[in-house]
Ligand SMILES: Nc1ncnc2c1ncn2[C@@H]1O[C@H](COP(=O)(O)OP(=O)(O)OP(=O)(O)O)[C@@H](O)[C@H]1O
């Protein structure tokens with residue numbers, strides 16, 4: 074509701090001339106800019122697909138690495154307590170600053186982009202899985218002992234389903250953060266992708282295209298987020314509550 | 319086989335001089351008793367005396383410091399299939415339906431699919447939850463959830479059931495009703511049961527034998543027969559024989 | 574004494590392990606383009622010896638101080654006020670949450686368009702990046718203020734000023750520290766991002782310049798410095814937070 078009002082106000086403001094058209098263009102024009110990218114095969118090939126693939130790959134790695142690290146950490150109390158103070162400050166690290174290092178070491182390319190996305194995406198996954206493991210009820214341990222469910226079977230039958238809400242929340246946050254990492258890296262330096270589209274359009278003062286690309290980024294991240302949230306609501310059993318990290 | 323072991327084999331469960339200490343402080347101290355096959359035995363004792371510890375040792379999920387537990391002629395040093403345990407707290411898995419909760423132990427021991435289906439259905443019908451098989455635990459009442467746990471134990475077809483205050487968290491009416499249900503099922507199917515409870519009345523009403531344990535460390539201070547017929551019902555609460563045994567239990571608890 | 578040593582050991586274990594692993598891996602790769610951790614430290618020391626770089630660091634720190642101050646004050650005040658009034662909460666709450674959830678980085682070009690490539694764009698983007706999280710923490714803290722306190726306030730008939738000084742502020746203190754910590758972290762990330770995106774001045778600009786020159790060791794050293802600047806104050810604030818929270822026994 075509020076969003077609709079804001080968008081309408083922006084449209085009116087731009088049209089009437091309250092807002093400088095050299096800074097912000099009206100929302101309808103933004104949509105047109107987005108359509109000019111989406112509506113062309115070339116736009117898909119050089120703008121959307123490169124970003125989307127990098128985001129997808131980065132998300133997969135984030136989820137896998139985050140989950141495995143959290144499971145490994147939780148196995149030893151000593152290692153866990155040694156890492157705890159650092160895990161809390163992980164979100165404070167300006168990961169983007171590492172992207173230039175990756176470029177210097179690995180060169181410009183998908184690897185550097187994905188690496189940046191993974192480093193950002195792995196943090197929420199790690200914290201979510203750790204919180205999920207902590208919130209597993211103690212009786213799972215008793216059940217595991219009574220029915221002798223051990224090792225991999227215990228992981229797949231008790232541990233992972235027990236923290237399914239945390240896993241899905243982790244996936245949701247992780248995909249959003251991976252996307253931010255990839256787009257930011259593309260904004261800094263990249264020959265392709267949505268971030269690059271924003272950057273190049275801004276440099277050539279093509280505001281329509283710039284806002285179009287921004288809109289696409291927001292739509293992409295927003296739809297991923299909402300999509301996973303819907304899946305989460307659909308697949309989780311009623312009463313299988315979400316834990317808050 | 320020697321004469322002695324033949325005699326022991328006749329007992330469904332033998333607890334022999336079992337002791338257990340936590341950090342040097344004894345919790346269970348040299349407890350011994352034998353359970354006849356098909357008997358329903360209640361264990362009562364003060365809170366924190368070591369009842370749960372004893373039960374977990376009998377279930378093979380906790381080791382004893384000294385002594386041994388023998389079930390069906392086999393020494394228990396790890397969980398064995400013929401023993402089923404039901405815990406005090408709600409241990410249903412929230413992400414599984416009623417049906418899949420009951421199937422859990424069977425899946426874990428990799429049984430055949432048809433066998434699982436047959437056993438789960440039989441167990442769910444026993445506790446009268448077959449109609450609710452597709453529901454998730456969150457949609458059930460506390461009593462129904464405990465019945466799911468009971469069905470989960472029954473599905474593994476144990477010859478011995480160990481019940482640790484299984485309905486302790488429920489209100490009194492429901493507790494007694496479910497207790498009577500368990501008693502009936504065990505009786506009809508010839509299963510041996512050990513019931514831990516803090517309600518003396520419940521113990522006397524359900525069991526054919528009541529073992530009274532002392533405060534920590536737990537030792538057996540009284541071993542009482544309950545002179546009631548096999549068929550039990552709530553009507554018997556007013557029976558003078560029940561009152562008599564209850565009084566005896568109280569007397570030995572004070573001791 | 575020994576507990577102090579143990580505490581220090583558990584604190585230092587993780588970074589030491591990371592450095593050792595890094596050193597081991599980079600030595601195994603043994604390629605001139607992969608810097609070892611000692612290379613990075615050397616690069617950092619080397620860079621800090623350069624007066625030009627030192628002035629870049631100082632300019633970043635100055636901007637950080639200013640933007641953190643602005644973001645923290647605005648965020649904490651706005652959040653506390655929004656949480657305190659139910660009308661403001663209903664209006665501002667969804668806006669704050671929505672903006673907080675959007676990836677703010679895509680809006681940076683708008684800041685450049687409006688304010689040019691200079692410090693004011695960087696400063697305002699850093700504030701923009703850090704202010705929302707502080708506001709949200711404070712809003713939720715004020716909103717969730719234990720209802721018992723309201724009873725205390727009305728039972729003793731405290732005037733608003735007294736109530737604020739005696740009850741509300743002390744009750745909110747732990748959350749203020751949390752808000753400060755998150756605000757600092759986000760503001761600094763925003764500032765570094767802004768510098769990396771404009772490519773002029775500050776540590777970020779220096780990183781971009783060296784990236785183009787492919788000076789791997791220097792650049793790694795500088796990024797290491799950035800990490801230290803980012804993490805150390807946040808860890809200190811975190812320690813303060815833990816202390817305050819443990820003193821304010823958890824609210825049942
Ligand atoms: N893992 C453990 N480590 C240390 N002490 C324990 C442990 N488990 C139980 N205890 C102690 O052993 C004693 C017996 O515990 P147990 O749970 O067996 O008692 P209980 O008779 O079942 O009590 P309740 O009736 O309250 O369930 C208690 O005093 C308890 O504090």
Ligand SMILES: [Mg+2]
Nearest residue numbers: 369370371482
């Ligand atoms: Mg107990």
